[in-house]
Amino acid sequence: MKKIYPYRFLLLRRFFQISIIILFILGNTSIIHFANTSHILLSGDISSFASDGKNLAVSNTKTHLFDQPLLLGNLSASKALGFIPLTDPLAFLQILLSGGALSLDLILGVLIIALIYGVFFGRGYCAFVCPMNLITDLANFLRRIFGVKNTRFLALPRNTRYAILVLSLMLSLLLGVLAWEVISPISMLYRSLIFGIGSGIFGVLIVFLFDLFVMKNGFCGHLCPLGATYGLIGKKSLIKVKHQVDRCTKCMRCVKICPENQILGIIGKTSGVIDDSACIKCGRCIEVCNDSALDFNIFKLLQKENK
Ligand code: SF4
Numbered sequence: 001m002k003k004i005y006p007y008r009f010l011l012l013r014r015f016f017q018i019s020i021i022i023l024f025i026l027g028n029t030s031i032i033h034f035a036n037t038s039h040i041l042l043s044g045d046i047s048s049f050a051s052d053g054k055n056l057a058v059s060n061t062k063t064h065l066f067d068q069p070l071l072l073g074n075l076s077a078s079k080a081l082g083f084i085p086l087t088d089p090l091a092f093l094q095i096l097l098s099g100g101a102l103s104l105d106l107i108l109g110v111l112i113i114a115l116i117y118g119v120f121f122g123r124g125y126c127a128f129v130c131p132m133n134l135i136t137d138l139a140n141f142l143r144r145i146f147g148v149k150n151t152r153f154l155a156l157p158r159n160t161r162y163a164i165l166v167l168s169l170m171l172s173l174l175l176g177v178l179a180w181e182v183i184s185p186i187s188m189l190y191r192s193l194i195f196g197i198g199s200g201i202f203g204v205l206i207v208f209l210f211d212l213f214v215m216k217n218g219f220c221g222h223l224c225p226l227g228a229t230y231g232l233i234g235k236k237s238l239i240k241v242k243h244q245v246d247r248c249t250k251c252m253r254c255v256k257i258c259p260e261n262q263i264l265g266i267i268g269k270t271s272g273v274i275d276d277s278a279c280i281k282c283g284r285c286i287e288v289c290n291d292s293a294l295d296f297n298i299f300k301l302l303q304k305e306n307k
């Protein structure tokens with residue numbers, strides 16, 4: 001237990017990220033009954049089935065692998081436990097602006113997501129749900145191991161993600177398509193994971209190489225409009241990291257590990273909560289602090305205690 005404790009948030013994050021992927025894969029897996037035999041079919045993956053000379057059109061029945069999948073759909077729009085709709089807020093805005101059909105499920109789904117992240121978890125989606133975090137964390141890990149430095153030829157402000165968010169919405173309105181979804185490496189990665197579509201892997205590779213060789217935390221920390229959306233939704237969320245300066249030895253390990261370290265200006269200077277919407281609630285700063293100067297806090301209690 002002592003060995004696991006320093007990695008508690010990392011393990012929790014990996015547990016959630018991988019479980020969600022597995023649940024989506026299982027939820028989207030069907031059984032096709034064809035000529036008295038059953039074939040397991042990943043949603044969308046009809047190529048192997050058809051290439052065996054079988055014709056889906058004459059297959060008898062298609063049923064879900066489970067009667068009641070825990071998660072059905074994908075990260076953009078899904079149903080949990082068969083009845084709770086969940087909608088990606090950025091996808092929702094793009095559908096709205098592009099003139100797409102809005103079902104009651106989509107509307108309820110975005111309200112539920114806004115409530116969960118707006119009240120509690122803020123940008124925690126990035127650390128606990130988004131599969132891209134697995135890729136960008138790997139790039140970051142390799143950067144640390146091999147001492148890779150940022151290229152000098154590109155300097156992007158962190159706010160670029162908000163500009164991309166606005167641009168995606170404007171293009172959705174003007175062109176009538178879900179502009180960000182067309183090029184989103186997150187959607188590509190998810191489609192590859194759930195439906196086995198191989199070409200999406202190129203988008204993921206570009207993000208990985210960009211984060212590894214060009215810019216530390218380049219994609220999530222500077223470019224991704226989905227992370228920006230969750231940051232805006234969760235601006236007033238209750239779960240925050242708190243800092244107690246009387247315990248801090250100013251080793252700055254937290255600042256070195258934080259993927260959004262521009263938000264850690266109070267470290268070693270004053271007690272308080274990290275009140276910036278860019279915090280992804282990953283808990284890395286808490287894990288690396290050997291002086292117990294950082295912890296998660298709800299309701300900003302510390303602000304009253306330690307001023
Ligand atoms: S910033 Fe974007 S890609 Fe990165 S973890 Fe958040 S939603 Fe995913």
Ligand code: SF4
Pocket residue numbers: 241257258259260261263264274278279280281282283284285286
């Ligand atoms: S402040 Fe801590 S919890 Fe927030 S993003 Fe940085 S390392 Fe993660």
